[in-house]
Amino acid sequence: MAVSAKAIKTRIKSVSNTKKITKAMEMVSAAKMRKAVQAALDTREYATTAWDLLINLSKTQKEDIPLLEIRQVKRILVILITSNRGLCGSFNSNIIKKTATQLKDPRNISFQRARNKHTQPSDHVEVDVIGIGRKGADFCKKHGFNLIASFNSISDKPVLEDVMVASQMIIGDYITKKYDKVVVSYTDYRSAVVQEAKIRQVLPISEFDLEKMITELGRDEDLQDRTLSKETQEQLNEYLFEPGKKEVLETILPRLVEMQIYQSLLESSASEHSARMIAMKNAGDSASDMIKELNLTYNKTRQAAITQEIAEIAGGAAALS
Numbered sequence: 001m002a003v004s005a006k007a008i009k010t011r012i013k014s015v016s017n018t019k020k021i022t023k024a025m026e027m028v029s030a031a032k033m034r035k036a037v038q039a040a041l042d043t044r045e046y047a048t049t050a051w052d053l054l055i056n057l058s059k060t061q062k063e064d065i066p067l068l069e070i071r072q073v074k075r076i077l078v079i080l081i082t083s084n085r086g087l088c089g090s091f092n093s094n095i096i097k098k099t100a101t102q103l104k105d106p107r108n109i110s111f112q113r114a115r116n117k118h119t120q121p122s123d124h125v126e127v128d129v130i131g132i133g134r135k136g137a138d139f140c141k142k143h144g145f146n147l148i149a150s151f152n153s154i155s156d157k158p159v160l161e162d163v164m165v166a167s168q169m170i171i172g173d174y175i176t177k178k179y180d181k182v183v184v185s186y187t188d189y190r191s192a193v194v195q196e197a198k199i200r201q202v203l204p205i206s207e208f209d210l211e212k213m214i215t216e217l218g219r220d221e222d223l224q225d226r227t228l229s230k231e232t233q234e235q236l237n238e239y240l241f242e243p244g245k246k247e248v249l250e251t252i253l254p255r256l257v258e259m260q261i262y263q264s265l266l267e268s269s270a271s272e273h274s275a276r277m278i279a280m281k282n283a284g285d286s287a288s289d290m291i292k293e294l295n296l297t298y299n300k301t302r303q304a305a306i307t308q309e310i311a312e313i314a315g316g317a318a319a320l321s
Helices: 005-057 091-104 134-142 161-175 207-228 230-237 245-320
Strands: 075-081 126-132 147-151 181-189 195-203
Touching: 005 245, 075 091, 075 134, 075 161, 075 245, 091 134, 091 181, 091 195, 091 245, 126 134, 126 161, 134 147, 147 161, 161 195, 161 245, 181 245, 195 245
Parallel strands: 075 126, 075 181, 126 147
Antiparallel strands: 181 195
16 A cells, blocks of 8 residues: 555644644634724724814815825835734735835835825835834845834733834834825725735825725715815814914824824724634635545545455465465
8 A cells, every 4th residue: 555544644633633733723713803803993993083083174274284284205104004813814014015016116105195296216215114012123124124123912802902002103204204295004904805905005194095095985975075065064174273273283193193093993903803714714724625535545545455356365265275
Protein backbone atom coordinates (compact mmCIF):
# COMPACT_ATOMS: atom_id res chain seq x y z
CA MET A 1 0.00 0.00 0.00
CA ALA A 2 1.27 3.47 -0.88
CA VAL A 3 -0.38 4.99 2.21
CA SER A 4 -1.09 3.07 5.39
CA ALA A 5 -4.52 3.08 6.99
CA LYS A 6 -2.96 4.22 10.25
CA ALA A 7 -1.46 7.32 8.61
CA ILE A 8 -4.81 8.21 7.03
CA LYS A 9 -6.58 7.74 10.36
CA THR A 10 -4.06 10.07 12.02
CA ARG A 11 -4.68 12.64 9.29
CA ILE A 12 -8.45 12.41 9.78
CA LYS A 13 -8.03 13.04 13.50
CA SER A 14 -5.78 16.03 12.81
CA VAL A 15 -8.24 17.59 10.34
CA SER A 16 -11.14 16.95 12.74
CA ASN A 17 -9.29 18.82 15.50
CA THR A 18 -8.63 21.69 13.10
CA LYS A 19 -12.33 21.79 12.22
CA LYS A 20 -13.23 22.10 15.88
CA ILE A 21 -10.85 25.05 16.22
CA THR A 22 -12.19 26.85 13.13
CA LYS A 23 -15.77 26.27 14.28
CA ALA A 24 -14.98 27.79 17.67
CA MET A 25 -13.26 30.76 16.02
CA GLU A 26 -16.24 31.21 13.71
CA MET A 27 -18.63 31.37 16.66
CA VAL A 28 -16.40 33.81 18.56
CA SER A 29 -16.03 36.02 15.47
CA ALA A 30 -19.80 35.95 14.90
CA ALA A 31 -20.41 37.21 18.45
CA LYS A 32 -17.74 39.91 18.12
CA MET A 33 -19.06 40.88 14.68
CA ARG A 34 -22.58 41.51 16.00
CA LYS A 35 -21.22 43.80 18.71
CA ALA A 36 -18.84 45.58 16.31
CA VAL A 37 -21.54 46.10 13.69
CA GLN A 38 -23.92 47.46 16.31
CA ALA A 39 -21.24 49.86 17.56
CA ALA A 40 -20.62 51.11 14.02
CA LEU A 41 -24.34 51.53 13.35
CA ASP A 42 -24.94 53.27 16.67
CA THR A 43 -22.35 55.96 15.90
CA ARG A 44 -23.40 56.51 12.28
CA GLU A 45 -26.38 58.65 13.27
CA TYR A 46 -24.20 60.83 15.49
CA ALA A 47 -21.47 61.03 12.86
CA THR A 48 -23.80 61.97 10.02
CA THR A 49 -25.62 64.58 12.12
CA ALA A 50 -22.33 66.11 13.22
CA TRP A 51 -21.01 66.17 9.65
CA ASP A 52 -24.25 67.76 8.43
CA LEU A 53 -23.75 70.46 11.05
CA LEU A 54 -20.16 70.98 9.94
CA ILE A 55 -21.15 71.36 6.30
CA ASN A 56 -23.57 74.14 7.20
CA LEU A 57 -21.17 75.85 9.63
CA SER A 58 -18.17 75.86 7.33
CA LYS A 59 -19.76 77.22 4.15
CA THR A 60 -19.18 80.91 4.82
CA GLN A 61 -15.94 80.96 6.79
CA LYS A 62 -12.88 78.97 5.73
CA GLU A 63 -9.78 81.09 5.50
CA ASP A 64 -9.40 81.85 9.23
CA ILE A 65 -9.77 78.23 10.41
CA PRO A 66 -6.56 76.14 10.02
CA LEU A 67 -8.40 72.81 9.71
CA LEU A 68 -10.40 74.17 6.75
CA GLU A 69 -7.40 75.68 4.96
CA ILE A 70 -6.80 74.24 1.48
CA ARG A 71 -3.20 74.50 0.29
CA GLN A 72 -0.93 72.89 -2.29
CA VAL A 73 -0.02 69.37 -1.24
CA LYS A 74 3.69 68.78 -0.68
CA ARG A 75 3.45 66.33 2.21
CA ILE A 76 0.65 63.91 2.87
CA LEU A 77 -0.13 61.70 5.87
CA VAL A 78 -1.87 58.35 5.43
CA ILE A 79 -3.66 56.66 8.35
CA LEU A 80 -3.65 52.94 7.51
CA ILE A 81 -6.15 50.89 9.53
CA THR A 82 -5.64 47.12 9.55
CA SER A 83 -5.94 44.33 12.13
CA ASN A 84 -3.46 43.04 14.69
CA ARG A 85 -4.11 39.41 13.77
CA GLY A 86 -4.52 37.32 10.65
CA LEU A 87 -6.92 34.49 9.80
CA CYS A 88 -9.42 36.99 8.40
CA GLY A 89 -9.33 36.15 4.72
CA SER A 90 -8.46 39.02 2.39
CA PHE A 91 -9.36 41.76 4.88
CA ASN A 92 -5.80 43.00 5.41
CA SER A 93 -4.50 42.25 1.93
CA ASN A 94 -7.28 44.25 0.22
CA ILE A 95 -6.73 47.48 2.16
CA ILE A 96 -2.93 47.14 2.06
CA LYS A 97 -2.97 46.49 -1.69
CA LYS A 98 -5.22 49.51 -2.34
CA THR A 99 -3.05 51.76 -0.18
CA ALA A 100 0.22 50.51 -1.69
CA THR A 101 -1.14 51.10 -5.20
CA GLN A 102 -1.95 54.71 -4.35
CA LEU A 103 1.37 55.31 -2.59
CA LYS A 104 3.32 54.24 -5.67
CA ASP A 105 2.21 57.56 -7.16
CA PRO A 106 1.02 59.74 -4.25
CA ARG A 107 -0.12 62.45 -6.65
CA ASN A 108 -3.22 60.30 -7.19
CA ILE A 109 -4.46 61.07 -3.67
CA SER A 110 -2.94 64.56 -3.42
CA PHE A 111 -5.54 66.55 -5.34
CA GLN A 112 -7.50 68.88 -3.10
CA ARG A 113 -11.24 68.87 -3.72
CA ALA A 114 -13.68 71.57 -2.63
CA ARG A 115 -16.77 73.21 -4.05
CA ASN A 116 -15.12 76.35 -5.37
CA LYS A 117 -11.43 75.63 -5.03
CA HIS A 118 -9.12 72.99 -6.45
CA THR A 119 -5.36 72.86 -6.07
CA GLN A 120 -2.79 70.86 -7.98
CA PRO A 121 -0.26 68.84 -5.95
CA SER A 122 3.44 69.55 -5.98
CA ASP A 123 5.64 67.74 -8.50
CA HIS A 124 7.22 65.82 -5.63
CA VAL A 125 4.90 64.65 -2.86
CA GLU A 126 6.32 63.11 0.32
CA VAL A 127 4.25 60.53 2.20
CA ASP A 128 4.27 59.49 5.86
CA VAL A 129 2.17 56.67 7.28
CA ILE A 130 0.56 56.08 10.67
CA GLY A 131 -0.33 52.43 11.20
CA ILE A 132 -3.33 51.50 13.32
CA GLY A 133 -3.02 47.73 13.56
CA ARG A 134 0.06 45.52 13.45
CA LYS A 135 -0.42 44.11 9.93
CA GLY A 136 -0.32 47.50 8.24
CA ALA A 137 2.68 48.64 10.28
CA ASP A 138 4.60 45.45 9.44
CA PHE A 139 3.85 45.95 5.75
CA CYS A 140 5.16 49.53 5.80
CA LYS A 141 8.37 48.47 7.55
CA LYS A 142 8.93 45.60 5.13
CA HIS A 143 8.36 47.65 1.96
CA GLY A 144 10.18 50.81 2.96
CA PHE A 145 7.30 53.24 3.54
CA ASN A 146 8.00 55.99 6.06
CA LEU A 147 6.13 54.74 9.14
CA ILE A 148 6.19 57.52 11.73
CA ALA A 149 3.93 55.90 14.35
CA SER A 150 2.21 52.61 15.06
CA PHE A 151 -0.77 51.93 17.34
CA ASN A 152 -1.16 48.19 17.99
CA SER A 153 -3.05 48.20 21.29
CA ILE A 154 -6.51 48.74 19.82
CA SER A 155 -9.02 46.40 21.49
CA ASP A 156 -11.68 44.27 19.83
CA LYS A 157 -14.19 46.81 21.10
CA PRO A 158 -12.71 50.17 20.00
CA VAL A 159 -13.58 53.23 22.06
CA LEU A 160 -12.99 56.89 21.27
CA GLU A 161 -9.99 57.00 23.62
CA ASP A 162 -8.21 54.51 21.32
CA VAL A 163 -7.83 57.16 18.62
CA MET A 164 -7.38 60.26 20.78
CA VAL A 165 -3.56 60.20 20.81
CA ALA A 166 -3.32 59.64 17.06
CA SER A 167 -6.03 62.24 16.35
CA GLN A 168 -4.38 64.94 18.47
CA MET A 169 -1.03 64.29 16.81
CA ILE A 170 -2.60 64.47 13.34
CA ILE A 171 -4.51 67.68 14.10
CA GLY A 172 -1.41 69.31 15.60
CA ASP A 173 0.77 68.40 12.61
CA TYR A 174 -1.80 69.78 10.17
CA ILE A 175 -2.21 73.05 12.04
CA THR A 176 1.59 73.54 12.11
CA LYS A 177 1.61 72.80 8.33
CA LYS A 178 3.79 69.74 8.65
CA TYR A 179 1.27 68.05 6.37
CA ASP A 180 -0.91 69.56 3.68
CA LYS A 181 -3.38 66.70 3.50
CA VAL A 182 -4.40 63.76 5.70
CA VAL A 183 -6.28 60.70 4.44
CA VAL A 184 -7.53 57.57 6.17
CA SER A 185 -7.32 54.15 4.53
CA TYR A 186 -9.87 51.78 6.02
CA THR A 187 -12.37 49.02 5.21
CA ASP A 188 -15.98 50.10 4.98
CA TYR A 189 -18.57 47.65 6.33
CA ARG A 190 -21.42 47.00 3.90
CA SER A 191 -22.68 43.59 5.04
CA ALA A 192 -21.42 40.37 6.59
CA VAL A 193 -20.12 39.23 3.21
CA VAL A 194 -19.24 42.57 1.59
CA GLN A 195 -16.52 44.91 2.84
CA GLU A 196 -14.93 47.60 0.67
CA ALA A 197 -11.45 49.12 0.99
CA LYS A 198 -11.64 52.93 0.89
CA ILE A 199 -9.37 55.95 1.11
CA ARG A 200 -11.01 59.10 2.49
CA GLN A 201 -9.78 62.66 3.03
CA VAL A 202 -9.73 63.72 6.68
CA LEU A 203 -7.89 67.05 6.49
CA PRO A 204 -8.47 69.64 5.26
CA ILE A 205 -12.12 69.09 6.15
CA SER A 206 -13.92 68.88 2.82
CA GLU A 207 -17.65 69.32 2.23
CA PHE A 208 -17.32 67.10 -0.84
CA ASP A 209 -15.88 64.14 1.07
CA LEU A 210 -18.18 64.61 4.06
CA GLU A 211 -21.32 64.61 1.91
CA LYS A 212 -20.09 61.57 0.01
CA MET A 213 -19.35 59.73 3.26
CA ILE A 214 -22.75 60.64 4.71
CA THR A 215 -24.45 59.34 1.57
CA GLU A 216 -22.53 56.07 1.70
CA LEU A 217 -23.46 55.63 5.37
CA GLY A 218 -27.04 55.22 4.24
CA ARG A 219 -28.35 58.77 4.61
CA ASP A 220 -28.76 59.77 0.94
CA GLU A 221 -32.57 59.80 1.26
CA ASP A 222 -32.28 62.19 4.18
CA LEU A 223 -29.80 64.31 2.25
CA GLN A 224 -32.12 64.51 -0.73
CA ASP A 225 -34.95 65.60 1.54
CA ARG A 226 -32.77 68.35 2.98
CA THR A 227 -31.60 69.69 -0.38
CA LEU A 228 -35.00 69.70 -2.10
CA SER A 229 -36.11 72.90 -0.40
CA LYS A 230 -33.85 75.92 -0.81
CA GLU A 231 -35.80 77.77 1.88
CA THR A 232 -35.24 74.92 4.32
CA GLN A 233 -31.52 74.89 3.48
CA GLU A 234 -31.26 78.63 4.14
CA GLN A 235 -32.96 78.18 7.49
CA LEU A 236 -30.42 75.52 8.43
CA ASN A 237 -27.64 78.04 7.86
CA GLU A 238 -29.20 80.63 10.19
CA TYR A 239 -27.45 79.66 13.42
CA LEU A 240 -26.92 81.85 16.44
CA PHE A 241 -23.35 81.60 17.76
CA GLU A 242 -22.13 82.16 21.29
CA PRO A 243 -19.48 83.47 21.78
CA GLY A 244 -18.89 83.56 17.99
CA LYS A 245 -18.79 81.49 14.82
CA LYS A 246 -15.01 81.23 14.69
CA GLU A 247 -14.78 80.12 18.31
CA VAL A 248 -17.47 77.48 17.75
CA LEU A 249 -15.71 76.13 14.68
CA GLU A 250 -12.32 76.02 16.40
CA THR A 251 -13.90 73.96 19.18
CA ILE A 252 -16.06 71.61 17.12
CA LEU A 253 -13.75 70.87 14.16
CA PRO A 254 -11.15 68.86 16.12
CA ARG A 255 -13.98 66.77 17.64
CA LEU A 256 -15.32 66.03 14.16
CA VAL A 257 -11.88 64.97 12.93
CA GLU A 258 -11.64 62.60 15.88
CA MET A 259 -15.11 61.27 15.01
CA GLN A 260 -14.12 60.61 11.39
CA ILE A 261 -11.11 58.57 12.45
CA TYR A 262 -13.09 56.77 15.15
CA GLN A 263 -15.91 55.94 12.71
CA SER A 264 -13.34 54.56 10.25
CA LEU A 265 -11.90 52.39 13.03
CA LEU A 266 -15.37 51.06 13.92
CA GLU A 267 -16.13 50.27 10.27
CA SER A 268 -12.81 48.43 9.97
CA SER A 269 -13.44 46.51 13.19
CA ALA A 270 -16.86 45.33 11.99
CA SER A 271 -15.34 44.38 8.63
CA GLU A 272 -12.49 42.46 10.29
CA HIS A 273 -14.78 40.30 12.43
CA SER A 274 -17.09 39.68 9.48
CA ALA A 275 -14.18 38.66 7.28
CA ARG A 276 -12.78 36.37 10.00
CA MET A 277 -16.17 34.73 10.53
CA ILE A 278 -16.53 34.00 6.80
CA ALA A 279 -12.92 32.78 6.57
CA MET A 280 -13.38 30.39 9.49
CA LYS A 281 -16.69 29.13 8.06
CA ASN A 282 -14.98 28.43 4.73
CA ALA A 283 -12.11 26.70 6.55
CA GLY A 284 -14.60 24.53 8.47
CA ASP A 285 -16.42 23.61 5.27
CA SER A 286 -13.12 22.71 3.60
CA ALA A 287 -12.19 20.58 6.61
CA SER A 288 -15.51 18.71 6.33
CA ASP A 289 -14.89 18.02 2.64
CA MET A 290 -11.36 16.86 3.39
CA ILE A 291 -12.60 14.51 6.14
CA LYS A 292 -15.07 12.95 3.68
CA GLU A 293 -12.32 12.37 1.12
CA LEU A 294 -9.97 10.96 3.75
CA ASN A 295 -12.66 8.61 5.06
CA LEU A 296 -13.25 7.37 1.52
CA THR A 297 -9.51 6.84 1.01
CA TYR A 298 -9.27 5.10 4.39
CA ASN A 299 -12.12 2.72 3.54
CA LYS A 300 -10.60 1.94 0.14
CA THR A 301 -7.18 1.31 1.71
CA ARG A 302 -8.69 -0.88 4.41
CA GLN A 303 -10.73 -2.80 1.84
CA ALA A 304 -7.63 -3.32 -0.32
CA ALA A 305 -5.72 -4.61 2.71
CA ILE A 306 -8.51 -7.06 3.57
CA THR A 307 -8.74 -8.23 -0.04
CA GLN A 308 -4.98 -8.76 -0.13
CA GLU A 309 -5.06 -10.76 3.11
CA ILE A 310 -7.88 -12.97 1.78
CA ALA A 311 -5.94 -13.52 -1.46
CA GLU A 312 -2.81 -14.47 0.49
CA ILE A 313 -4.78 -16.91 2.67
CA ALA A 314 -6.45 -18.43 -0.38
CA GLY A 315 -3.12 -18.69 -2.16
CA GLY A 316 -1.52 -20.36 0.86
CA ALA A 317 -4.38 -22.86 1.17
CA ALA A 318 -4.12 -23.71 -2.52
CA ALA A 319 -0.37 -24.29 -2.19
CA LEU A 320 -0.89 -26.73 0.70
CA SER A 321 -3.59 -28.75 -1.09
